Amino acid sequence: MSDLVPLRRALISVSDKTGLADLGQALAARGVELLSTGGTAQALREAGCDVTDVAEVTGLPEMMGGRVKTLHPAIHGGLLALREDPAHLQAMESHGIAPIDLLVVNLYPFEATVAAGADDADAIEQIDIGGPAMIRAAAKNYAHVAAVVDVEDYAALLAELDAQDGATSLAFRRALALTAFGRTAAYDAAVSGWMAETLGVFAPRRRVVGGRLAQELRYGENPHQRAAFYAETHPAPGVASASQLQGKALSYNNINDTDAAFALASEFPPGDGAACVIVKHANPCGAARGASALEAYQRARDCDPVSAFGGIVALNVPLDARTAEAILELFTEVVIAPGVDDEAQTLFAQKPNVRLLIAPGMADPAAPSLAVRQVAGGWLVQDADTRLVAPGDLKTVTARAPSEAEMRDMLFAWAVAKHVKSNAIVYAKGGATVGIGAGQMSRVDSARIAAEKARAMAEGLGLAEPPTVGAAVASDAFFPFADGIEALAAAGATAVIQPGGSMRDAEVIAAAEAHGLAMVFTGERHFRH
CATH class of the missing domain: 3.40.140.20 (AICAR transformylase, duplication domain)
Incomplete structure (x- = not known):
């Protein structure tokens, strides 16, 4: 039996409308029937697509402010039905349930809402219920249904349909299911973490940490170790949120050391003057204040120039040309700063292998966060060491x-x-x-x-x-x-x-x-x- 499933019917319900019009038009051009809800249906119609409202399928209107719309056998039966099971097919026929071959859902922006400082009521309204339920149903039934949860997978979906003459392959659907379950797990982790923080519970009975793949790494601390870098949905200023302007891809050790350097540099408020930190193997080998970024760098380097060779440089002020020139005199793996001027960037361009990262500001060293470390069979979790001392x-x-x-x-x-x-x-x-x-x-x-x-x-x-x-x-x-x-x-x-x-x-x-x-x-x- 072929593992190909022809795409005839799709349910689309998205919070993020990026790329929606193009996707809807491409599916409609292939003769795919489109089902949708609320604002997504309206956006698809504005793009010229024929859309069937989910309410027409369920026989019930959206209700309770949109909290209830897709939680219905006509939807979940279409997602969960095993097409080769006679009992499932009989149930579908008896109850007028049509199969759904593709689900495209991205969730309410809970993480962004919390990151923006929303109050409890607003945060709770952004906890998606129907979306995760549909995603899990479609992903569980990947033998028959493709579940797309990320905008960046739209192009891959259309390419698959082109390659498979309007169908999806089992391998493709399984890969989507992996992403789908990861998304719902990370989403639930964000909700659980927010609730623990809101309730002031440091050690909930179960704790989950979620992240999104930022990049696959060539290897870990050593070449025989596999490695990858995952970032929070809304990371604080630092290596996870920085823009890399140039240089080779960051390695596992680069990321670890850059995080250490930037964390220490953030201990020194830019308003109090320039500061520079040089790190090697996660330990500072030099740190200094200065009247300028250049002076701070030179004083930090002078502490241990031998160890500074091949190190990581972090500044708490933007990188200027004079400082860039001095840094480039010594082999340096990574430079991270909260800004860079044009002349400094031009100088760095002459050393294309040096990694130059620009952070969106300095981190708040007193901001509460968790430090998580894996041990054999479990995890150690503690408050990050954010304590500051005054005279x-x-x-x-x-x-x-x-x-x-x-x-x-x-x-x-x-x-x-x-x-x-x-x-x-x-x-x-x-x-x-x-x-x-x-x-x-x-x-x-x-x-x-x-x-x-x-x-x-x-x-x-x-x-x-x-x-x-x-x-x-x-x-x-x-x-x-x-x-x-x-x-x-x-x-x-x-x-x-x-x-x-x-x-x-x-x-x-x-x-x-x-x-x-x-x-x-x-x-x-x-x-x-």
Whole structure:
């Protein structure tokens, strides 16, 4: 038996009318009978198509403000009937149910409505009921029915009809069914997530995360791993919402590292001045403020130019020509910024392999969101680490309080440490990192690695002494022993910001006092694994 199903009858009911007129005209030209509802039927008629209202098929008008119109055996029987089953065929004949060979439905714009800040009543009215029910019915019966849920599949549908002489193949219908079930699952995930947020329920009994394929990737972290990138329907400013102006396709590692760089750059409000972050392997290897984007970039690069090679650069201000010229002096994988001027874009065009991304603005670092990570057999879900700290939140625990300059550098280092893999130690001086120790099993090792990076920085720049002398230090978690403080003091640091809370805090404070370090406690940590 052939797997081809001739297309004779189609039901079209769409919220997004993009491409509707062309689709309706193309189907009508092939002799397909068109059924439709409400505004879709009107739009098809305006395009010159003959349309049968669903109400004529069901014998009932649309009612309850349009909430009830397609939930009827005349519709669902036409979608669900097994054409080879005698009992189904008998039921169709007995009840006057005609088969539907094609369903074209896109859903009420619930996600867009919520993203626009709608109140509960408006959001609820955008929860589609009939649409998902029809999509699931048609997709379940893909042996006989084609279910189209995305506008971008209209062209593929028409191409299939041309190739199959007015019919659809089983392989084509199965591929559409996969997309259809994915769409209803993502839609329900959006509704469920909104309800949990609205009700203030952090851990609902079931949680689903939905996304739309942004791009298939050549491979994952390594060439033997498959990978793909999925984006939320309305992503916040960042790599998922950025426009790529040039460069090779983003890789899995590019996307992961760019996300890390942009998240840290967003910690620094553009209104407070330019800031630049350079990331390598998801860890910042340099971050700095500056009087200009160029100065911020140069200071961030100077922290660790060896690691910056092949890194990701993120700016919190638009990219200008002078900064672009400096960035292009060093091999860079990706640059992301909230804008770019024409001259800078021209300069980048001379390096066509460098990926240049323009974000639609900076992210709000305090915006609530969820961090989701898969583990074997399940998922870990937590609030994203959006906590910010202000001077008034700090507790000075040494006799000497930090100076204003030390306080500025401590807060800067603390913001950076939040984005460094644990155990994290960050030295900062004059609004720039001068040494970063990341991802070590021992906090003392992180402190020593950061100091060694600073010594290499001094040697590279011809400085008279390591820039850790007079620097402030941030530790993402408490010091369990005084040896960490000893390492910071040996590097010449003068101020430390850390969470506190160790059973040996008294020893740690005493060590800071002995070396003349000012120390403040935040009362909270920033582990990042």
